[in-house]
Amino acid sequence: xxxxxxxxxxxxxxxxxxxxxxxxxxxxxxxxxxxxxxxxxxxxxxxxxxxxxxxxxxxxxxxxxxxxxxxxxxxxxxxxxxxxxxxxxxxxxxxxxxxxxxxxxxxxxxxxxxxxxxxxxxxxxxxxxxxxxxxxxxxxxxxxxxxxxxxxxxxxxxxxxxxxxxxxxxxxxxxxxxxxxxxxxxxxxxxxxxxxxxxxxxxxxxxxxxxxxxxxxxxxxxxxxxxxxxxxxxxxxxxxxxx
Numbered sequence: 001x002x003x004x005x006x007x008x009x010x011x012x013x014x015x016x017x018x019x020x021x022x023x024x025x026x027x028x029x030x031x032x033x034x035x036x037x038x039x040x041x042x043x044x045x046x047x048x049x050x051x052x053x054x055x056x057x058x059x060x061x062x063x064x065x066x067x068x069x070x071x072x073x074x075x076x077x078x079x080x081x082x083x084x085x086x087x088x089x090x091x092x093x094x095x096x097x098x099x100x101x102x103x104x105x106x107x108x109x110x111x112x113x114x115x116x117x118x119x120x121x122x123x124x125x126x127x128x129x130x131x132x133x134x135x136x137x138x139x140x141x142x143x144x145x146x147x148x149x150x151x152x153x154x155x156x157x158x159x160x161x162x163x164x165x166x167x168x169x170x171x172x173x174x175x176x177x178x179x180x181x182x183x184x185x186x187x188x189x190x191x192x193x194x195x196x197x198x199x200x201x202x203x204x205x206x207x208x209x210x211x212x213x214x215x216x217x218x219x220x221x222x223x224x225x226x227x228x229x230x231x232x233x234x235x236x237x238x239x240x241x242x243x
Contacts, residue, residue, distance in 0.1 A: 038066045102225075105233050106218055110211030111203055117195045122173040130167075130174040143179070169195060192216040 041063050048055045133139060141148075142158040162168050176193050183189035192213050196204060218225055 034066060034070055038063070038070065041066065102218065102222060102230070105230070105237065106215040108237055109215050110208045112194070112208050112212040114193055114195065114212055114216065117197075118173055118176060118193060121169050121195065122177060125170050125173055130171045133171050133174065134178050143182075190217060190220045
């Protein structure tokens with residue numbers, strides 16, 4: 001009988017140690033192991049009762065605690081999918097709110113809309129218009145200058161001129177589409193553009209044009225703008241009384 005009590009004490013100690021180690025396990029693993037511990041504990045209690053040996057109050061307390069814990073974990077398991085759905089929903093809401101704020105900041109940066117202007121011009125371009133331009137050696141050399149020179153800080157300007165109505169904007173729209181397609185998978189390349197229009201000189205200030213370029217960079221890769229940079233934009237907007 002004394003040996004049985006000693007073994008029961010050892011079991012109680014091992015059960016406590018086992019339950020402590022479960023703290024680092026996943027929910028499903030914890031639930032499964034606690035159920036096994038409870039089964040072992042129930043067998044021990046049943047064995048002691050069959051032998052008409054007194055059951056330690058600590059063992060009975062341990063059994064009650066395990067039952068309570070299993071009940072709570074069972075309820076948590078039932079609510080798991082709903083909790084996960086709520087978590088995903090909150091993350092999506094936070095992302096959506098952040099996107100809305102960034103969009104509002106970008107709208108504030110500049111009233112110029114390069115993408116709309118580009119779409120309007122490109123829509124009027126016929127399929128074969130300007131194909132000769134992108135095959136010119138001067139254009140190919142300009143486009144591949146950084147890659148061929150190996151200088152990532154290199155600056156090279158390709159200047160094209162012509163009289164009003166000659167088709168400069170149409171050729172420009174072709175170049176923009178061609179470069180966007182060519183470098184779409186290049187994380188180091190960012191294609192930006194501005195169309196100047198003599199009919200809209202009032203909006204074409206240096207500040208608005210710089211803001212329009214900055215908007216395109218933000219649209220290209222929002223991750224380039226960390227929270228500190230976004231906060232500076234918020235502060236600037238607030239100082240101007242636009243919040």
